[in-house]
Amino acid sequence: MDTQKMKQAFMSHEGLIFTLMFTLIFIVTNLIMIDYRGLQSLITNMDPFTILTMGAILTYLYKNSKITFSRNKNLFLIVWGLYILSIFASMLVENHFAWTEAIIWILLSVMFLYKIPLELIMYITAGALISLPSLLMADITLNESGSTLVLVFAAGLIFMPKTNRAMMWYVLPSLALLVIITTSRTAMLVYLLVTVAQFAYINIYRTNKKQRKNFLIAMGIFMLAPLILFSRQLYSYFIQGSFGGAGVDLDRLTSGRWDPWQTVIANSRWFGQGHDYVDFTHLLHVHNIVFDTLGRYGILTMVLFIALLCLTVLISIFSTRSFNITLFLIAFILTGMFEYNYLFMFVYFSPVVLFFVITGFIINQKDFRS
Numbered sequence: 001m002d003t004q005k006m007k008q009a010f011m012s013h014e015g016l017i018f019t020l021m022f023t024l025i026f027i028v029t030n031l032i033m034i035d036y037r038g039l040q041s042l043i044t045n046m047d048p049f050t051i052l053t054m055g056a057i058l059t060y061l062y063k064n065s066k067i068t069f070s071r072n073k074n075l076f077l078i079v080w081g082l083y084i085l086s087i088f089a090s091m092l093v094e095n096h097f098a099w100t101e102a103i104i105w106i107l108l109s110v111m112f113l114y115k116i117p118l119e120l121i122m123y124i125t126a127g128a129l130i131s132l133p134s135l136l137m138a139d140i141t142l143n144e145s146g147s148t149l150v151l152v153f154a155a156g157l158i159f160m161p162k163t164n165r166a167m168m169w170y171v172l173p174s175l176a177l178l179v180i181i182t183t184s185r186t187a188m189l190v191y192l193l194v195t196v197a198q199f200a201y202i203n204i205y206r207t208n209k210k211q212r213k214n215f216l217i218a219m220g221i222f223m224l225a226p227l228i229l230f231s232r233q234l235y236s237y238f239i240q241g242s243f244g245g246a247g248v249d250l251d252r253l254t255s256g257r258w259d260p261w262q263t264v265i266a267n268s269r270w271f272g273q274g275h276d277y278v279d280f281t282h283l284l285h286v287h288n289i290v291f292d293t294l295g296r297y298g299i300l301t302m303v304l305f306i307a308l309l310c311l312t313v314l315i316s317i318f319s320t321r322s323f324n325i326t327l328f329l330i331a332f333i334l335t336g337m338f339e340y341n342y343l344f345m346f347v348y349f350s351p352v353v354l355f356f357v358i359t360g361f362i363i364n365q366k367d368f369r370s
Helices: 003-011 013-033 036-041 047-064 071-093 099-113 118-137 143-156 164-181 185-204 209-229 231-239 258-266 289-297 299-320 323-336 350-362
Strands: none
Touching (some): 003 013, 013 143, 013 350, 047 099, 047 350, 071 099, 071 289, 071 299, 099 350, 118 143, 118 164, 143 323, 164 185, 185 209, 185 323, 209 231, 258 289, 289 299, 299 323, 299 350, 323 350
């Protein structure tokens, strides 16, 4: 979709209505995520908001799209179907069936049948970006706030003009907001990776030799200067005193995540331990979407979940051919290795919606470039 068509779609009556709808939903869910004035004590979970969002998405798809099938999509739907069946089997075998959760899985399955228009991703991304200032209302800095910003930032790059000037206007305010709302190492590193990768794509891919040379020199200075000037502070921030005479303290390096990961692996079962599997730590979750799947739903579901993630990335790389969509997926997965950016928790909402909608877009496309 070219810039002119994108503007027309966004400024249409339908575009404004859906953007406003998603903005309001994301503002509310952001406030719940940061527990603004104790909002989390008033509701049980995010499931009603997920169902509401899926209802809006399916309404748009029913009006503007159609059910389609293709080789890539059929392969994805087979693996997805097995994944959902394994989740249902886990909930039945381990006696932790949740009707709202089942409804959400079914709604997602229906959504994947439709061909996802790029306009829908644009409305959701715009709503997510507009909602980000609500994260400033948190009383304390949170990992969830930072990673939410980074993933929404990465999704926004799909629609950003591929120029250095546009990137600078996009990066500077987002970086300022990121520094204010979080001290998360994961968020900082993923943000740096996404930003550098985007600048590299702009200045190296299909550019002349002079531009590539100037970019590499500028990037070298940009990367080396902070390392030289603030090497001690950066080392202390990222290593957290985990290197000592006795070796590497992996639990300290991962901010208390390593031991829970080991416990989940040691207690793993074929059908998991249910939603209350995290009964051995003060953490609300194990800060890893793969290990959470293992603990909650079991070995079988975890294997299928990994297969889904790998398949989605491969389809994006070899069929969709969109650098920014693949970059978003990589950022989402990297964040998920140290945070819980998935369903059925108070943490993360707009990035999860974006992940599933973008996945639905990917499996329907044969050749989309951005």
